[in-house]
Amino acid sequence: MATSAEVARLAGVSRATVSRTLSGNARVSAETRRRVEAAAATLGYVPDVAAQSLSGGPSRTIAVGFFADDTWALSQLTKPKHYFYLNVLRSIEAGAAAAGYDLLLPARPPDPETSGSYVRGLRARRVAGTIMVACPPGDRRIQALLEAGLPSVFVDAVATGPCATWVASENREGAQAVTRHLIELGHRRIARITGTETDPSGGERLRGIRAALAAAAIPEDPGLYRRSDWSTEGAYHAANELLAARPDLTAVVAESDMMAIGVLRALHEHGLRVPEDVSVTGFDDIDLAAYALPSLTTVRQDTEAMGGGAVKALLECLDGGHAPAPVRLPTELVVRRSTAPPAR
Amino acid sequence: MATSAEVARLAGVSRATVSRTLSGNARVSAETRRRVEAAAATLGYVPDVAAQSLSGGPSRTIAVGFFADDTWALSQLTKPKHYFYLNVLRSIEAGAAAAGYDLLLPARPPDPETSGSYVRGLRARRVAGTIMVACPPGDRRIQALLEAGLPSVFVDAVATGPCATWVASENREGAQAVTRHLIELGHRRIARITGTETDPSGGERLRGIRAALAAAAIPEDPGLYRRSDWSTEGAYHAANELLAARPDLTAVVAESDMMAIGVLRALHEHGLRVPEDVSVTGFDDIDLAAYALPSLTTVRQDTEAMGGGAVKALLECLDGGHAPAPVRLPTELVVRRSTAPPAR
DNA sequence: CTGAAAGCGCTTACAG
DNA sequence: CTGAAAGCGCTTACAG
Numbered sequence: 001m002a003t004s005a006e007v008a009r010l011a012g013v014s015r016a017t018v019s020r021t022l023s024g025n026a027r028v029s030a031e032t033r034r035r036v037e038a039a040a041a042t043l044g045y046v047p048d049v050a051a052q053s054l055s056g057g058p059s060r061t062i063a064v065g066f067f068a069d070d071t072w073a074l075s076q077l078t079k080p081k082h083y084f085y086l087n088v089l090r091s092i093e094a095g096a097a098a099a100g101y102d103l104l105l106p107a108r109p110p111d112p113e114t115s116g117s118y119v120r121g122l123r124a125r126r127v128a129g130t131i132m133v134a135c136p137p138g139d140r141r142i143q144a145l146l147e148a149g150l151p152s153v154f155v156d157a158v159a160t161g162p163c164a165t166w167v168a169s170e171n172r173e174g175a176q177a178v179t180r181h182l183i184e185l186g187h188r189r190i191a192r193i194t195g196t197e198t199d200p201s202g203g204e205r206l207r208g209i210r211a212a213l214a215a216a217a218i219p220e221d222p223g224l225y226r227r228s229d230w231s232t233e234g235a236y237h238a239a240n241e242l243l244a245a246r247p248d249l250t251a252v253v254a255e256s257d258m259m260a261i262g263v264l265r266a267l268h269e270h271g272l273r274v275p276e277d278v279s280v281t282g283f284d285d286i287d288l289a290a291y292a293l294p295s296l297t298t299v300r301q302d303t304e305a306m307g308g309g310a311v312k313a314l315l316e317c318l319d320g321g322h323a324p325a326p327v328r329l330p331t332e333l334v335v336r337r338s339t340a341p342p343a344r
Numbered sequence: 345m346a347t348s349a350e351v352a353r354l355a356g357v358s359r360a361t362v363s364r365t366l367s368g369n370a371r372v373s374a375e376t377r378r379r380v381e382a383a384a385a386t387l388g389y390v391p392d393v394a395a396q397s398l399s400g401g402p403s404r405t406i407a408v409g410f411f412a413d414d415t416w417a418l419s420q421l422t423k424p425k426h427y428f429y430l431n432v433l434r435s436i437e438a439g440a441a442a443a444g445y446d447l448l449l450p451a452r453p454p455d456p457e458t459s460g461s462y463v464r465g466l467r468a469r470r471v472a473g474t475i476m477v478a479c480p481p482g483d484r485r486i487q488a489l490l491e492a493g494l495p496s497v498f499v500d501a502v503a504t505g506p507c508a509t510w511v512a513s514e515n516r517e518g519a520q521a522v523t524r525h526l527i528e529l530g531h532r533r534i535a536r537i538t539g540t541e542t543d544p545s546g547g548e549r550l551r552g553i554r555a556a557l558a559a560a561a562i563p564e565d566p567g568l569y570r571r572s573d574w575s576t577e578g579a580y581h582a583a584n585e586l587l588a589a590r591p592d593l594t595a596v597v598a599e600s601d602m603m604a605i606g607v608l609r610a611l612h613e614h615g616l617r618v619p620e621d622v623s624v625t626g627f628d629d630i631d632l633a634a635y636a637l638p639s640l641t642t643v644r645q646d647t648e649a650m651g652g653g654a655v656k657a658l659l660e661c662l663d664g665g666h667a668p669a670p671v672r673l674p675t676e677l678v679v680r681r682s683t684a685p686p687a688r
Numbered sequence: 689c690t691g692a693a694a695g696c697g698c699t700t701a702c703a704g
Numbered sequence: 705c706t707g708a709a710a711g712c713g714c715t716t717a718c719a720g
Contacts, residue, residue, distance in 0.1 A: 001467050003713060014691045019715055026716095029689060046468040050394040050403075051713035054696045059394075086430070093449065102469070105437065105447040123345050124390040125446070232635050265635050291576050291609050293637045347697060358707045363699055370700095373705060395697035398712045 002043035011039035022047065059126040062096050062314065063104045064089070066133045082230065083258055084284040084301070085133055088155060091307025092131055099315055101128070119144045129163075129314045131155060136198035151317035153310045156201050158326070165323035167309045171201045174299035174331030175208030178281045179253055181297070181333060183216045186341045187251040187279060190218070193238045193263065194255045195230040202230075205255045205283065224249060228259060235259030239266035250278060250342035257282035257289045260296055264338075275340035285334050294337035305329050346387035355383035366391065403470040406440050406658065407448045408433070410477045426574070427602055428628040428645070429477055432499060435651025436475055443659055445472070463488045473507075473658045475499060480542035495661035497654045500545050502670070509667035511653045515545045518643035518675030519552030522625045523597055525641070525677060527560045530685045531595040531623060534562070537582045537607065538599045539574040546574075549599045549627065568593060572603060579603030583610035594622060594686035601626035601633045604640055608682075619684035629678050638681035649673050 004018045011018065013032060020026035021036040028036075039045075053059040066085065096103055104127055106118070118141060122130060129151035135142055137158060145152050146161040154166040182190055192209050195202035210220070223246055228234035235254055239262065242249060252267075254260040260282030264274060272278050274294055282289055285300035309327050316324045352359045357376060364370035365380040372380075383389075397403040410429065440447055448471055450462075462485060466474060473495035479486050481502060489496050490505040498510040526534055536553050539546035554564065567590055572578035579598055586593060587610065596611075598604040604626035608618060616622050618638055626633055629644035653671050660668045 001464070004715095005713080015713090016692080016715075017690060020690085023715080027689060032689080044464055046464040048398070048713050049469045050398045051696090052715075054392070054394045054398055054698085055713080055715040056696065083427075103449040105449065120345070120388055120390040125393045232631070236635070261632070261635050265637065268637055287576070288605070288632075291580070291605050293609065293612055348699095349697080359697085360699075360708080361706060364706085367699080371705060376705080392697050395712090396699075398714085399697080399699040400712065 001048070002045040004045070004047065007036065007039045007043055007045045010043065011035040019047075053126040059128050060101050061104050061125065061127045062101045062311075063106055063122050063125070063127040063130040064092060064133070065106070065130060065135075082134075083288075084256065084286055084303070087286070087303035088133065088307045088310075091304045092311055093307075095308045095311030099311065101311075119148045119150060122150060123148065128318055129153070131310045131314060132157065134199060134201075135159070137200055151314060151323070153314045153317070153323075155306055155310050156199075158200060160323065160326065163317050163321075163323050165313050165317070165326050167306055167313060167327045167329065168201065169301045169306065169329045170331050171204035172208035172211070174283065174301075174333070175205035175253070175255070176212045177208075177331070177333045178283070178297070178299050179209045179212035180215070181335065182251045182253070182279060182281065182339060183212060183218070185279065185339060188218055188342075189221075189224065189246070189249045190251045190253060191224040191226070191242045191246065191249045192253040192255070193226050193228050193235050193242075193259055195228065195259070197227060199230075202255060209253055230256055230259060232258045232262040234262070236262030236266050239263040240270075243267070243270050243272075251339070252278060252280050254281065255283050257284045257286045257292075257296055257298055260298070260338075261288070261292055264292060264294075274338050276343055279339040279342070281339060285332075289334075290336065292338070297336045297339040298334050300332040300334050302329050302331075345392070346389040348389070348391065351380065351383045351387055351389045354387065355379040363391075397470045403472050404445050405448050405469065405471045406436075406445045406655075407450055407466050407469070407471040407474040408436060408477070409450070409474060409479075426478075427632075428600065428630055428647070431630070431647035432477065432651045432654075435648045436655055437651075439652045439655030443655065445655075463492045463494060466494060467492065472662055473497070475654045475658060476501065478543060478545075479503070481544055495658060495667070497658045497661070497667075499650055499654050500543075502544055504667065504670065507661050507665075507667050509657050509661070509670050511650055511657060511671045511673065512545065513645045513650065513673045514675050515548035516552035516555070518627065518645070518677070519549035519597070519599070520556045521552075521675070521677045522627070522641070522643050523553045523556035524559070525679065526595045526597070526623060526625065526683060527556060527562070529623065529683060532562055532686075533565075533568065533590070533593045534595045534597060535568040535570070535586045535590065535593045536597040536599070537570050537572050537579050537586075537603055539572065539603070541571060543574075546599060553597055574600055574603060576602045576606040578606070580606035580610050583607040584614075587611070587614050587616075595683070596622060596624050598625065599627050601628045601630045601636075601640055601642055604642070604682075605632070605636055608636060608638075618682050620687055623683040623686070625683060629676075633678075634680065636682070641680045641683040642678050644676040644678050646673050646675075 004015045008015045008018045021028045021033050131153050133155045135157040142159050151163040156168050158166050194206050226238040228238045252263050254263050260280055263280050274280050282296045282298035285298045289296040289298050313324050348359045348362045352362045365372045365377050475497050477499045479501040486503050495507040500512050502510050538550050570582040572582045596607050598607050607624050618624050626640045626642035629642045633640040633642050657668050
């Protein structure tokens with residue numbers, strides 16, 4: 001690896017001038033610029049990132065945390081049940097790359113007790129900021145992040161501070177819209193399967209479902225409610241329970257597409273047709289929603305805007321020194337083949 | 345952030361002693377060790393990674409590249425059609441975390457012409473080594489990596505060097521086994537839909553399919569072959585083409601589960617039942633394979649062993665200075681509900 | 689516009 | 705076993 005000293009020698013200037021020329025934020029004569037850039041190109045010079053950040057330069061690294069089941073690691077993100085967040089991660093990466101940032105996936109021990117050391121680990125790596133996905137509210141690690149003043153953007157979580165803000169979908173409105181869709185089709189006995197309680201978006205969606213039921217004067221029926229864990233398998237079991245307890249249900253609202261896929265299987269095994277016998281809805285509109293049998297009626301989240309908005313907000317924190325206002329992103333009802341008027 | 349100087353002051357020793365104590369690879373008196381560790385704990389001291397690597401210490405960072413469609417970025421990995429590799433990434437992360445390594449997802453411009461700068465970017469970040477997933481053979485970026493001597497492990501790709509090795513499944517054997525399964529059920533007109541040509545595992549699987557057909561003396565029939573791109577959508581279209589051109593087919597071998605899901609939809613839309621009218625097989629055994637309707641007969645790849653093996657091989661490169669031998673991992677035929685004897 | 693100097697926080701021979 | 709010193713490669717005031 002060539003160093004700035006070698007580039008300086010070849011260009012006949014000082015190391016300081018090399019640094020100024022390549023960083024772009026200082027005035028350099030046109031002739032000097034030309035010589036330095038030529039020398040850098042010849043030697044294939046790339047500044048050492050460790051040295052750069054050690055001497056006060058920007059680190060150009062964003063840490064991404066994903067946060068579920070009391071663990072804070074990418075391994076969570078790669079779990080099938082969190083498939084949706086992959087699309088968010090993709091747009092985070094695209095946004096970060098466009099701004100010249102690398103992504104760091106910290107491999108710190110996920111012990112909740114060591115929230116302080118987690119944050120210190122991020123500092124030790126000189127990350128510019130963090131994007132934290134799906135943090136349960138009140139988790140002490142959020143506090144540690146806020147106290148440390150590390151610029152942070154929370155996705156699908158709500159936390160604010162001088163250097164912290166959040167981005168999330170209109171979960172309540174989306175769930176309300178899809179439930180209303182079922183009600184308008186004529187459904188009254190609508191079962192719902194939710195994700196984990198600690199997840200804020202799960203709670204928001206449940207409130208949306210309830211609001212739609214209340215608006216139609218359909219009384220609350222706890223027997224039609226099951227809580228699951230966002231997984232296909234968990235929803236499959238929950239649906240089996242519901243079908244055993246309440247064979248009169250005519251529709252199932254699942255709070256994610258992956259859960260809806262589990263519901264479809266449970267209905268299939270009970271010999272029930274979708275949508276003729278039972279309607280099913282999902283949430284997220286992952287790509288597989290269109291390939292489910294039947295294709296899923298669902299609520300689309302704008303993953304581009306979620307990830308891109310998170311990066312944009314973080315860059316604003318970094319540049320401006322303080323966090324922009326939180327963002328709520330609109331959702332969209334997508335009607336496909338898994339919903340129809342009730343027959344029973 | 346506390347520095348080693350502050351820890352040294354509090355412990356009443358020199359910075360050198362702090363470094364020696366905490367790095368663990370030097371003799372220190374028990375009393376000194378106790379004082380230094382107490383001081384470090386009190387101050388919440390975490391060594392600055394940039395300074396560490398600048399002064400010759402290990403960087404404790406592994407770069408992960410994913411490589412498809414001529415792009416080299418995580419964004420590829422998060423594409424639905426590469427869903428399978430998520431499980432590999434998960435085991436890479438677990439292995440790296442266990443060894444105390446963070447994962448870096450470099451956000452370099454994915455221009456194939458700049459393979460040199462890609463590698464220099466990794467060096468500039470002082471990554472200890474790289475794990476590259478699904479690189480097409482002969483890509484110049486592989487060459488750049490080998491020439492730079494950066495310790496590298498290739499997953500689902502074949503490249504070796506003094507500091508480079510690879511890990512892959514027994515793709516040929518797996519594809520041969522699932523095709524043989526269909527033949528033993530009585531199928532003769534077996535269509536196959538493969539992934540991209542440049543992908544080595546795609547070619548290996550195709551060879552396995554052909555070997556099984558040849559062993560049963562079933563002549564090669566180009567009309568029953570379509571190449572796709574690993575995506576659900578692409579396989580859906582390929583299956584539609586096959587059904588239009590060759591309505592006499594009785595089975596479809598898809599080279600991935602995600603493609604098989606697209607095939608299931610195409611058959612469904614043609615009013616064909618699976619497995620009564622047509623049998624379908626996948627490859628990978630992703631979690632969704634069991635939740636497809638019907639559940640998929642497929643070939644299981646050991647993602648734990650792939651990711652874990654890649655990390656293990658890389659650590660051996662790092663410690664031993666040269667790469668261990670390549671690894672082929674056994675696959676396993678998983679028979680579910682999407683295959684049956686042909687009726688037509 | 690450009691150079692000489694100091695410093696970022698750590699580690700590692702070199703002495704003792 | 706421990707300390708003083710040099711150095712990793714860069715950037716940024718400070719002079720000119």
